Structure formats: C-alpha cells, structure tokens
Amino acid sequence: MVIGVDLGGMSAKAAILQNGKLVGKSRVETSAEHAVNETAFALTNLCRQTAESAGVPFENISEIGIGSPGVIDSRTGTVVSWTNYGWKNAPLAELVQKYSGKPTYVTNDANAAALGEAKYGAGRGYNNSLLVTIGTGVGGGIVLGGKLYEGFRSAGAEIGHMVIRQNGELCSCGRRGCYEVYASARALVQITQERMQKERKSAMWKYAQTLEDVDGRTVFLAAREGDPAAETALTRYVAGLGEGIVNLVNVLRPQAVIIGGGISAEKELLLKPLKEYVYPRIYVSKDYAPLEILCAELGNDAGIYGAAQYALERL
Numbered sequence: 001m002v003i004g005v006d007l008g009g010m011s012a013k014a015a016i017l018q019n020g021k022l023v024g025k026s027r028v029e030t031s032a033e034h035a036v037n038e039t040a041f042a043l044t045n046l047c048r049q050t051a052e053s054a055g056v057p058f059e060n061i062s063e064i065g066i067g068s069p070g071v072i073d074s075r076t077g078t079v080v081s082w083t084n085y086g087w088k089n090a091p092l093a094e095l096v097q098k099y100s101g102k103p104t105y106v107t108n109d110a111n112a113a114a115l116g117e118a119k120y121g122a123g124r125g126y127n128n129s130l131l132v133t134i135g136t137g138v139g140g141g142i143v144l145g146g147k148l149y150e151g152f153r154s155a156g157a158e159i160g161h162m163v164i165r166q167n168g169e170l171c172s173c174g175r176r177g178c179y180e181v182y183a184s185a186r187a188l189v190q191i192t193q194e195r196m197q198k199e200r201k202s203a204m205w206k207y208a209q210t211l212e213d214v215d216g217r218t219v220f221l222a223a224r225e226g227d228p229a230a231e232t233a234l235t236r237y238v239a240g241l242g243e244g245i246v247n248l249v250n251v252l253r254p255q256a257v258i259i260g261g262g263i264s265a266e267k268e269l270l271l272k273p274l275k276e277y278v279y280p281r282i283y284v285s286k287d288y289a290p291l292e293i294l295c296a297e298l299g300n301d302a303g304i305y306g307a308a309q310y311a312l313e314r315l
Helices: 036-054 092-100 109-120 179-183 185-198 218-223 228-252 262-266 268-278 299-314
Strands: 002-007 011-018 021-029 063-068 071-073 078-082 087-090 104-108 129-134 138-144 147-149 256-260 292-295
Touching (some): 002 036, 002 109, 011 036, 021 299, 036 092, 063 092, 063 109, 071 104, 078 092, 104 109, 104 299, 109 147, 109 299, 129 228, 129 262, 147 299, 179 228, 185 218, 185 228, 218 228, 228 256, 256 262, 256 268, 262 268
Parallel strands (some): 063 104, 129 256, 256 292
Antiparallel strands (some): 002 011, 011 021, 071 078, 078 087, 138 147
C-alpha cells in the first residue's frame, strides 16, 4: 500500500491508494513560515494519521509519493525552487524518508495530477494523454506510453509558458504572449470584465454586480441563458485556450486532452466550443488519429492519486 500526498501552499492532503481507491483521507495545514524540515515532519505525521484513519498499520505502508509545487528534481526528490515558500534546493524526499522510514518520491504537483487522471480518471482508457490545468496560471502534465514524461531533470511540461502570440501580452515570467496569459482563469475573468464594460445590458451583470465580483463562472452562467455578450466573451477565451491545445496536439499527438481546474465543472458548455475550435485546426485529421477532449474527473483528488501512483512506478 502506498500513501499519496498533495502538498499545497495552505494545506496538504493525503490518502492510501488501495485497489485503485483512496482510503483514510487526511489533511494538515501548511505555511510558508515553516522551514522544509518542519514541513517534512508535518507531512510524515500526516502520513501516520492517514494510515491510522484507514485502520492500516503504518509498517504496512511500502512507500510515500508527494506532489509538490515548484521546480522538482524528481531523481533526488529535491524541491529546486518553490517561489511561494522561498525554498531553494530543499531535500523534501530525503527528510520525509528520514522521519518516516519509508522510501519517498517527489514530483511536480501538475505532473502528479496528470498521472492521476491518466491512470484513474478521465484518461484511464488511453496510453497517451495530456492534462491542461487552468487556475491562476496554466499548468500541465504529459503521459506518453502510459508513463509520465517529465523532461530533462524534470524541467519539462511547463505548457503555460509556451508562446502562442509573438510579442503578445506580458506574462509574469517576463516573456510576452505566453499561453497562460490567454488561457488561465485570470484571463477568463479579464475577458469577461472587458465585455461587460462594453455591454451594460448583458446578463453577466446579473451574476456580478460589480467588475470586482466577476469570477470564472460569471460568463458561463450568462451563456447558459443565451446572452450574446457572454457568448462573445466565451468564444474569445476558447480561442486562446484552444490555440495552445492545437500546438500541443500537433507536437505530442495524445489520444486525449483533459481539462482540469475549476473550469472543468462547466462540462459541455466548455467542451463543445473548444472542440469546434481545435478539431479543424489540428494538422493530422482526428479521423485518422482520433483525439478526445475531456473534462477531468478526479477533482481535488487527482494529485493524491498521481503522487501515490508515481511512488508505485518509481519503486
């Protein structure tokens, strides 16, 4: 039995992966104020609590897998850089292994989520899949031939910083025209706000009384009513999201592209226009090399599933 841990900026969640299901789910608060050794000790206690919650002796746990934000050297389990925590070359796997006595493996959290969806979620019927996670930025993970592809020194799959518009809008990374500038939840909010300012009679104003109230759901709520302004905003957003997917598909040609993040809850309202944008633009017809575009299924548990699976495969 393996424990998967999804480490976040404010909390960490863990569960045992047993027969394809998560059992003994537990949670602990985390903080940037804690040094890496303190966090590692807290994660070890979380794993013990998880085993206890599942009624499993901790000695029966074979290994621990962790999905962590930041740049990860998965070969050594080192967090090379995590800006939000100020970590540099933090030996997370080494410390958790020291405290727990269990082999411990660490990968990037987006990679973990991609592996989780590939093995237990929306991508479980495919050997080759790509996860596009939409949040404040755009993250991703690539599974090829049933194996997670991390790139050289685990530095690959940073799809949010693929340029889709040369000399485009400025990204937080310092480059212009990055994918996440046009496809993130932040981009969706900005597009919605701009359209609302132009269309004062739009139904979007019913769901957001002020521009500050706009969130990722606003445009979808109004689009369900057939609001033309909302449909225009959604079309613009889908073009940005879809353009990046077209590029990724042309390079990697997965069998499935999985959309994760809160936006995935919109299901067909998102998928229908996205497919209409992507399918005519991919270089090789989907009739020859079928491509599915799907919404993620595992929600907030994807990272736990993937972290546990990562440890299984590393062992």
